[in-house]
Amino acid sequence: MFELVFFSLLNGLVFGMLLFMLSSGLTLIFGMMGVLNFAHAGFYMLGAYFAFTLTGYLGFWPALVLAPPLVGVVGALVERHGLRRVHRFGHVAELIFTFGVAVLIEEIVQAVWGRVAKSYEVPALLDFPLFTLFETSFPAFKAFMLLISVGIFVFLFFVLTRTRAGLIIQAALTHPSMVGMLGHNVPRVFMAVFGLGSALAGLAGVIAGPVLGTFPGMAQVLGSIVFVVVVIGGLGSLTGAFVASLLIGILQTFAVALNYSLTDLAAAVGIGLSARSAFADLWTVTVAQVAPILPYLLLILVLIIRPMGLFGTRET
Amino acid sequence: MTPALELRDVYKSFGRTEIIRGVNLEMTAGLRHAIIGPNGAGKSTLFNLITGKYPVTRGRIRLRGEDVTHLRPHQINRRGLSRSFQVTNLFPRLSVFENLRCGVLWSLGYRYSCWHFVNGLRDVQERTEAVLEQIHLTARRDVPAGVLSYAEQRALEIGIALAGSPDVILLDEPTSGMSRSETEQAVALIRRVTAGKTLVMVEHDMSVVFDLADRIAVLVYGEIIANDAPEKIRSNAAVQEAYLGTAQATA
Amino acid sequence: MSLAAAPTARRTAAGARHYGLWLATAVVLAGLPQVFASPIAIAVMNKMGIAIIFALSYNMMLGQGGMLSFGHAVYFGLGGFIAMHALNRLAGGPWALPVPLLPLVGGLAGLGFGALFGSFSTNRAGTVFAMISLGIVELVASSSLILKGFFGGEEGISGNRTKALVLWGIRFASDVQVYYLIAFWAVAAAGLMYAFSRTPIGRMANAVRDNPERAEFVGYSQRTVRFVSFCAGGFFAGIAGGLFAVNYEILTEEAVGLARSGNVLVMTYIGGIGYFAGPIIGAVVFTFLESMLSDYTPIWLLYLGILFLATVLFVPTGFAGVLMMHEPARRAGRLHRLALPYLGAGLVALVLAVGLVGLLEMVHFWSAAAVGRTRMRLFWTTVDVTSLVPWLVFAGLAVGGALALRRLAPRAAAAWNEATYGREGAAS
Numbered sequence: 003m004f005e006l007v008f009f010s011l012l013n014g015l016v017f018g019m020l021l022f023m024l025s026s027g028l029t030l031i032f033g034m035m036g037v038l039n040f041a042h043a044g045f046y047m048l049g050a051y052f053a054f055t056l057t058g059y060l061g062f063w064p065a066l067v068l069a070p071p072l073v074g075v076v077g078a079l080v081e082r083h084g085l086r087r088v089h090r091f092g093h094v095a096e097l098i099f100t101f102g103v104a105v106l107i108e109e110i111v112q113a114v115w116g117r118v119a120k121s122y123e124v125p126a127l128l129d130f131p132l133f134t135l136f137e138t139s140f141p142a143f144k145a146f147m148l149l150i151s152v153g154i155f156v157f158l159f160f161v162l163t164r165t166r167a168g169l170i171i172q173a174a175l176t177h178p179s180m181v182g183m184l185g186h187n188v189p190r191v192f193m194a195v196f197g198l199g200s201a202l203a204g205l206a207g208v209i210a211g212p213v214l215g216t217f218p219g220m221a222q223v224l225g226s227i228v229f230v231v232v233v234i235g236g237l238g239s240l241t242g243a244f245v246a247s248l249l250i251g252i253l254q255t256f257a258v259a260l261n262y263s264l265t266d267l268a269a270a271v272g273i274g275l276s277a278r279s280a281f282a283d284l285w286t287v288t289v290a291q292v293a294p295i296l297p298y299l300l301l302i303l304v305l306i307i308r309p310m311g312l313f314g315t316r317e318t
Numbered sequence: 319m320t321p322a323l324e325l326r327d328v329y330k331s332f333g334r335t336e337i338i339r340g341v342n343l344e345m346t347a348g349l350r351h352a353i354i355g356p357n358g359a360g361k362s363t364l365f366n367l368i369t370g371k372y373p374v375t376r377g378r379i380r381l382r383g384e385d386v387t388h389l390r391p392h393q394i395n396r397r398g399l400s401r402s403f404q405v406t407n408l409f410p411r412l413s414v415f416e417n418l419r420c421g422v423l424w425s426l427g428y429r430y431s432c433w434h435f436v437n438g439l440r441d442v443q444e445r446t447e448a449v450l451e452q453i454h455l456t457a458r459r460d461v462p463a464g465v466l467s468y469a470e471q472r473a474l475e476i477g478i479a480l481a482g483s484p485d486v487i488l489l490d491e492p493t494s495g496m497s498r499s500e501t502e503q504a505v506a507l508i509r510r511v512t513a514g515k516t517l518v519m520v521e522h523d524m525s526v527v528f529d530l531a532d533r534i535a536v537l538v539y540g541e542i543i544a545n546d547a548p549e550k551i552r553s554n555a556a557v558q559e560a561y562l563g564t565a566q567a568t569a
Numbered sequence: 570m571s572l573a574a575a576p577t578a579r580r581t582a583a584g585a586r587h588y589g590l591w592l593a594t595a596v597v598l599a600g601l602p603q604v605f606a607s608p609i610a611i612a613v614m615n616k617m618g619i620a621i622i623f624a625l626s627y628n629m630m631l632g633q634g635g636m637l638s639f640g641h642a643v644y645f646g647l648g649g650f651i652a653m654h655a656l657n658r659l660a661g662g663p664w665a666l667p668v669p670l671l672p673l674v675g676g677l678a679g680l681g682f683g684a685l686f687g688s689f690s691t692n693r694a695g696t697v698f699a700m701i702s703l704g705i706v707e708l709v710a711s712s713s714l715i716l717k718g719f720f721g722g723e724e725g726i727s728g729n730r731t732k733a734l735v736l737w738g739i740r741f742a743s744d745v746q747v748y749y750l751i752a753f754w755a756v757a758a759a760g761l762m763y764a765f766s767r768t769p770i771g772r773m774a775n776a777v778r779d780n781p782e783r784a785e786f787v788g789y790s791q792r793t794v795r796f797v798s799f800c801a802g803g804f805f806a807g808i809a810g811g812l813f814a815v816n817y818e819i820l821t822e823e824a825v826g827l828a829r830s831g832n833v834l835v836m837t838y839i840g841g842i843g844y845f846a847g848p849i850i851g852a853v854v855f856t857f858l859e860s861m862l863s864d865y866t867p868i869w870l871l872y873l874g875i876l877f878l879a880t881v882l883f884v885p886t887g888f889a890g891v892l893m894m895h896e897p898a899r900r901a902g903r904l905h906r907l908a909l910p911y912l913g914a915g916l917v918a919l920v921l922a923v924g925l926v927g928l929l930e931m932v933h934f935w936s937a938a939a940v941g942r943t944r945m946r947l948f949w950t951t952v953d954v955t956s957l958v959p960w961l962v963f964a965g966l967a968v969g970g971a972l973a974l975r976r977l978a979p980r981a982a983a984a985w986n987e988a989t990y991g992r993e994g995a996a997s
Contacts (some may be wrong), residue, residue: 108879412775412779421787432801
């Protein structure tokens with residue numbers, strides 16, 4: 003039991019920090035530009051695929067350094083030549099545009115790399131169990147993932163609170179038009195933030211690819227969850243993204259590990275539920291099976307009750 | 319006689335900033351009222367409170383005796399109160415005719431009907447044409463509202479507010495941004511269309527105010543410092559000091 | 570009185586034109602299976618008919634109401650599932666339904682779920698609405714694996730439409746019979762949706778889209794207006810879902826999924842959301858490309874994605890918008906002046922397209938082909954992807970086409986300007 007809790011907590015932490023790497027970029031982009039970037043998970047996917055290809059030619063470590071900036075450049079180009087054009091048609095048009103980019107990225111990946119999952123492997127240097135508790139071992143690569151995620155968190159915290167560029171970004175998060183009137187080149191700041199957000203997503207892809215799999219559907223798998231995180235945490239709030247990422251990460255991991263259903267619960271209290279009633283599906287479903295739904299239930303609940311999320315200050 | 323509009327001890331704060339501090343105001347039915355005051359006094363906020371856009375922090379608002387303090391804008395509108403906006407607030411992609419028709423539909427009782435065809439509704443057509451005539455925009459009836467000239471848009475603003483035959487009309491700076499001649503036309507229009515109704519107007523142009531208003535209320539820093547006939551306001555010392563000092567020359 | 574007479578005369582002429590159009594459409598639809606009689610053609614037309622209803626229902630919310638939903642397939646799919654269950658459970662019993670009524674069952678289901686989910690979705694518009702719709706579609710799609718009784722798990726739910734109540738000897742055994750059913754419902758649904766846009770609620774939906782605050786100040790609750798639009802959209806989506814169930818006789822969880830929701834967004838948008846006929850055009854084009862292109866190339870979805878993104882960036886008014894853009898020129902009789910400039914720009918655009926397609930196809934072939942295979946069929950010739958020649962040729966075509974387009978496109982735009990506004994610069 004302790005083993006279950008311990009490893010679920012640890013894995014939840016790893017997953018949660020990965021979600022934070024993804025959601026931090028998304029919430030930054032939303033906070034500043036007011037656009038919910040549907041293609042964000044697509045950049046995550048690009049990061050994984052770029053790293054896979056670069057690893058083939060240069061090895062994992064150069065790929066780790068080169069792939070994220072490459073994705074960042076793609077992101078900046080998308081902003082400069084696409085989003086900026088569509089910006090004047092309003093938020094709905096921007097959403098439709100980023101949706102189109104998401105579709106395009108997925109199709110391009112399938113066209114260029116094929117539909118089969120790629121064998122993007124954990125590098126040999128990190129392919130060993132870090133420690134073993136009871137019977138379960140914790141891979142070193144996951145610890146590495148955690149290290150990178152925490153490093154990014156510290157980096158973001160430092161940049162945003164201690165540097166001048168960071169202060170401008172923070173100001174633009176809540177008062178974008180005012181920042182423009184203070185003389186800063188807001189379009190360039192937007193492009194830089196979009197590029198940075200995309201690069202962060204790409205980095206998440208680079209380190210998650212070997213663990214979560216590198217296949218054309220990987221964007222869709224994580225995409226919606228990242229939106230849930232950002233909305234629950236509060237659109238535009240980095241603290242909110244951090245808290246919500248860990249919350250959802252740990253919640254999901256725990257739920258998946260639990261194989262109890264309502265039938266088990268009832269049995270524990272002494273009630274036998276027939277497995278052949280019309281609602282049999284609902285009684286026998288286990289927590290693990292319900293796990294994928296939980297984030298969306300939470301999303302809808304939050305959007306109804308408190309659209310600005312846990313820490314957010316604005317809805318749109 | 320029940321006042322058309324009554325505000326009793328109305329307070330409004332945004333966060334810790336108090337904008338409206340204890341306003342007591344009565345608007346007599348059938349008269350034309352103006353609210354004047356320096357910039358930032360809270361005149362638009364007052365309109366937003368009356369029409370239900372913002373909730374009051376404290377106090378009561380009554381429309382013809384009925385308490386409307388906590389009602390939503392559409393509910394207040396349905397009780398016979400209509401407003402125009404200082405910053406033009408039209409339906410840009412709809413034509414002039416369709417803009418006015420939107421103002422007419424509810425007042426003629428068609429509500430959320432999905433079983434009437436608007437083009438075949440006689441009363442809707444006639445009422446809309448009538449308002450179109452009144453604001454002199456018949457020649458522009460099929461033009462999308464977004465491409466009208468500024469003065470035409472201001473006229474349409476007033477037109478939409480009138481289309482539903484409201485009893486109480488709130489006009490928020492109807493002549494702002496207009497030239498001398500456009501202002502004169504607007505004043506003639508307002509005088510014509512508000513005959514017999516209660517008008518409450520926020521205005522900065524003193525000539526318009528003294529020309530049209532039967533009663534003038536003066537709002538300074540969220541408080542009403544005077545509410546009286548124009549001549550009395552003109553000679554009120556407190557008002558002169560607070561507001562009319564520099565405007566005296568133009569009035 | 571002359572003022573009243575003129576509009577009446579104008580309205581009568583317009584009315585006659587309107588009814589004439591619907592009648593002509595019905596006649597054309599009735600005759601189509603005679604012209605395109607092959608089983609594949611019938612199957613594609615059936616698919617188009619369903620897509621048309623689905624896209625029109627989506628535009629009730631997007632184009633008419635200004636609400637961007639990522640979850641419209643929920644009402645389509647749930648309508649289909651309920652129609653399928655109704656067919657299966659009620660067949661042979663006292664409540665057995667005839668096939669033509671099944672889409673109505675789907676519609677009512679779509680209406681019901683629309684009211685259910687709309688009760689909390691429509692409080693706000695814009696980004697929050699879009700996010701809630703995303704949550705709903707993911708929720709429903711995920712529950713499909715849990716509620717196996719309703720959704721049928723991996724195999725889905727299947728049925729047999731010939732088991733339904735038979736009226737007047739029509740058993741709907743053949744696809745052609747289903748075609749006429751779909752055509753009937755398409756005309757009926759389109760007619761109803763068009764009528765809806767001409768009612769007070771339909772007009773106010775447009776107003777709420779443009780300026781929700783002002784709509785409140787003329788007495789309309791923006792929430793209620795959006796809610797009604799949402800329910801109506803759900804109703805017609807459910808009809809499309811019911812027809813889907815009748816046509817394919819099987820329904821799986823992809824019918825309620827995000828992919829299908831995305832498809833309807835794409836087809837509606839490329840058709841043009843600002844015009845009633847836009848979604849019809851978009852549905853036809855999308856279904857045609859979907860059905861035909863997949864035979865020629867495995868990356869057809871990529872081309873659709875490029876088409877969609879190009880529409881969003883360069884032609885946001887869609888196909889319908891482009892057609893309507895030429896209306897003033899047509900009325901002024903100057904349309905013929907566009908022939909030459911458009912032909913020129915069109916040809917170089919074609920060259921650019923050929924170059925891009927060639928490159929993309931070769932890239933895909935290279936990465937996806939089995940080891941050792943180097944020759945592919947491209948544009949009716951065989952091409953060796955390991956040799957440099959085809960790469961250079963297609964790259965050259967692409968670059969050349971792009972450069973030429975840069976020169977000829979402004980000329981085409983100027984020609985359009987002239988045709989629309991005349992040489993004197995005044996619009997006629």
